[in-house]
Amino acid sequence: MHHISPLQHILLFLAAIIAGIMNSLAGGGTLVTFPALLAMGFPARIANATNTLALWPGVISSLWGYRKYVSDKPRILLYLGTFGVLGGASGAIILSHTSDAVFGHVVPWLILGTTVLFATQSILIQRARQGHVASDDPMKDNPPFTRFWFVGMALMFVFAFYGGYFGAGLGILILTLLGYMGFTHIHRMNGIKNTLAGIVNLMAILIFASARLPVGQGAGAGRNLMIDWVTGLLMALGSITGGLVGSHYAKRVGQKNVRRIIIFIGAVISISLILHPPK
Secondary structure (H helix, E strand, O other), X not given: OOOOOHHHHHHHHHHHHHHHHHHHHOOOOHHHHHHHHHHOOOOHHHHHHHHHHHHHHHHHHHHHHOHHHOOOOHHHHHHHHHHHHHHHHHHHHHHHOOOHHHHHHHHHHHHHHHHHHHHOHHHHHHHHHOOOOOOOOHHHOOOOOOOHHHHHXXXXXXXXXXXXXXOOOHHHHHHHHHHHOOOOOHHHHHHHHHHHHHHHHHHHXXXXXXXXXXXXXXXXXXXXXXXXHHHHHHHHHHHHHHHHHHHHHHXXXXXXXXXXXXXXXXXXXXXXXXXXXXX
């Protein structure tokens, strides 16, 4: 992997700020930061692992804002969180043993799938919540334990596996799952979603941090790390900054317009990468 110049670091920091703003307004920040890392010459696996570290603080800050909506739900967090840990770790381990060539060919389709998920998010969640009695009070949104919860745990493992392997769009998948499990209040659902996404991403970061690639294929002084820590931490600072800016102006910006821009970006990037896969 080639040396990253100060100018490239500045550009990645700015990309992370934009991603933080996007995530606070409508989501989809990965569709900016991940392609930006690829454009700067990062191999696909290193870009993905570094991007996971860069955007994780934003997930945690979002979790803090919704903490009161999950403090009384230890059972659902224990059940789904356990499968989130197992799935997230498994996906990250598989990625660490996937070659850059293979992952580079998979990535464009993952981004395209993420863009489709993002475009259909509201439809998916609304359909998932159909048939359940909506609660006006998030603290009273307590669906009963049913047999579908066992299916939900299995799906959580699958979604977490995907989250550990790539991650973009994980929140949409979790929200849809919670809708099918009987949750209806968006604050409650967002609180649980942020907690589970934070767990999955943390497991991925721990696996990425401990993984060692063949010398010359990775980042760091030994050129064998999956995470470029300098770049990742710098971008994390940018994503936090962008999140603060975005949350301040969230009410002034139309989410529909932001979402349309993000969907357009995702479509252009995915088509571009399908035509020219990253290495």
